[in-house]
Amino acid sequence: MIVIIDYGLGNIGSVLNIIKKIGGDAIISSEIDVIKKADKLILPGIGSFDAGMKNLRTIQKELDDLVLEKKIPIL
Numbered sequence: 001m002i003v004i005i006d007y008g009l010g011n012i013g014s015v016l017n018i019i020k021k022i023g024g025d026a027i028i029s030s031e032i033d034v035i036k037k038a039d040k041l042i043l044p045g046i047g048s049f050d051a052g053m054k055n056l057r058t059i060q061k062e063l064d065d066l067v068l069e070k071k072i073p074i075l
Contacts, residue, residue, distance in 0.1 A: 002026035003038035005063075007055040010044035032062050041066065041074040 002019060004012050006028050019026040019042075026042070029035060041063075043056075056063070066072045 001038055002040045002042060003035050004028045004042045004044065005035060005059075006030040007043075007052060007059070009052045009055065012044050015042060015044055030059075032059060035059070035062065036066065038066070038072060041072055043074055 002024060004015050004019075004026055006012055007030065012028050016026055016028055027034070035041070063074075067074050
C-alpha cells in the first residue's frame with residue numbers, strides 16, 4: 001500500500017488523484033499506525049519548508065525507522 005503522508009501542507013489531493021489515474025492504490029494519512037503499514041511512502045514537497053519541517057518533526061523517529069532501517073521506499 002502506498003501512503004501519502006499528510007503533514008499539513010502541500011496539494012496531497014492532486015498526488016492521490018494522479019496515482020489513482022494511473023491505476024495505483026494509495027491513501028492519505030497522518031496516522032503513525034497507518035504510515036507504518038505502508039509498502040511505499042510519498043512525502044509531498046510543496047508548501048512552506050519551515051512549517052513542513054516543524055510538522056514532520058512530530059513523526060521523524062517513525063519515518064527514520066521506516067525509511068532508514070526497514071528500507072521502505074519514499075518519494
